[in-house]
Amino acid sequence: MIETIALRKEYSADGRQTTALDGVDLSVAAGEVYGVLGASGAGKSTLLRCVNLLERPTSGTVRVAGEELTALGPADLRAARRRIGMIFQHFNLLSSRTVAGNVALPLEISGTGTRRERSARVAELLEYVGLGDKAEAYPATLSGGQRQRVAIARALADHPRVLLSDEATSALDADTTRSILALLRRLAGELGLTILLITHELDVVREVCDSAAVLAAGRLVESGTVADLLARPDSVLAAQAFAPVAADPAAAYGGRVVRVAFTGQADGQAAVGELARRYELDVRLLAGTVQTIAGQPVGRLDLALDGPADRIDAGLAWLADHGLAVLPDDAWAEVAV
Numbered sequence: 001m002i003e004t005i006a007l008r009k010e011y012s013a014d015g016r017q018t019t020a021l022d023g024v025d026l027s028v029a030a031g032e033v034y035g036v037l038g039a040s041g042a043g044k045s046t047l048l049r050c051v052n053l054l055e056r057p058t059s060g061t062v063r064v065a066g067e068e069l070t071a072l073g074p075a076d077l078r079a080a081r082r083r084i085g086m087i088f089q090h091f092n093l094l095s096s097r098t099v100a101g102n103v104a105l106p107l108e109i110s111g112t113g114t115r116r117e118r119s120a121r122v123a124e125l126l127e128y129v130g131l132g133d134k135a136e137a138y139p140a141t142l143s144g145g146q147r148q149r150v151a152i153a154r155a156l157a158d159h160p161r162v163l164l165s166d167e168a169t170s171a172l173d174a175d176t177t178r179s180i181l182a183l184l185r186r187l188a189g190e191l192g193l194t195i196l197l198i199t200h201e202l203d204v205v206r207e208v209c210d211s212a213a214v215l216a217a218g219r220l221v222e223s224g225t226v227a228d229l230l231a232r233p234d235s236v237l238a239a240q241a242f243a244p245v246a247a248d249p250a251a252a253y254g255g256r257v258v259r260v261a262f263t264g265q266a267d268g269q270a271a272v273g274e275l276a277r278r279y280e281l282d283v284r285l286l287a288g289t290v291q292t293i294a295g296q297p298v299g300r301l302d303l304a305l306d307g308p309a310d311r312i313d314a315g316l317a318w319l320a321d322h323g324l325a326v327l328p329d330d331a332w333a334e335v336a337v
């Protein structure tokens, strides 16, 4: 439904060149909620704005719903954009218009239907987002969550196939965030909408996304289903989900400090006990976490091992043979997401 191929965006400002996107290949299937996670400056907003060509890429291809947007002339592009809704962190509502007036705006601009048909569509949309009784209210009298619902209703007015969400929950508290994410989920499930959202919060991805990609310095460093990425011991997403006990654990705890990943089948605790006995090592458990990911327990154990180096190496090999992945030392490195 959404595809970018070798997408590049360079900005030049004050004689300095910035590569905001450095060859991004993204593929979002129809009906999917897809999250792009990245630190500040990673290029997330640029990517989103390039998908509907609010920003023209320096090179590369953008396809949405089978149409190559990067090859369209201005009139066709305007028509194609009507099938792409967008919501923003700060809602971008017109304060001088009522809630109904805000939702009607895209229909007025595109000249869709009669006034009566537009009113009926607006009423239907407001009902759908749970604001049936707020049609005549002004945005200033609404909560943040209600404003975002108005913005979502407005984005849906022209029956888009794709919704782009630019940090739509970043200005909201935790409960409101959850309710807005639940609404996005409903849009995908009930209307078959494809949703591409950008966020800097792992929890948003975990809560609502089917698939995700991590963007760093304008490049996609990994992508896949959220369940697969979190279950993969070496993924950036998993490193975020299981924060390390210390940035430099060897210095903090002494001994050889290792991080071990395991999934449902392996019994992490029992294996660690066996490791200590079998190889006569002093094993300290620094931290242990298990999270349920896609219905399956996925865990991390952070261990400090003391003993002769050859016995430690043999012990780690034994763990690996028993379904516990010993992560490379740089798994401790802080991942900037």
Ligand SMILES: Nc1ncnc2c1ncn2[C@@H]1O[C@H](COP(=O)(O)OP(=O)(O)OP(=O)(O)O)[C@@H](O)[C@H]1O
Pocket: 011, 012, 013, 018, 019, 020, 038, 039, 040, 041, 042, 043, 044, 045, 046, 047, 200
């Ligand atoms: N209009 C512009 N002119 C020049 N440089 C820009 C412009 N827009 C973005 N950039 C640069 O491109 C890079 C990516 O910016 P972008 O806003 O896409 O990142 P982001 O991941 O969305 O960050 P944030 O989460 O802080 O919004 C940054 O280095 C930024 O300074």
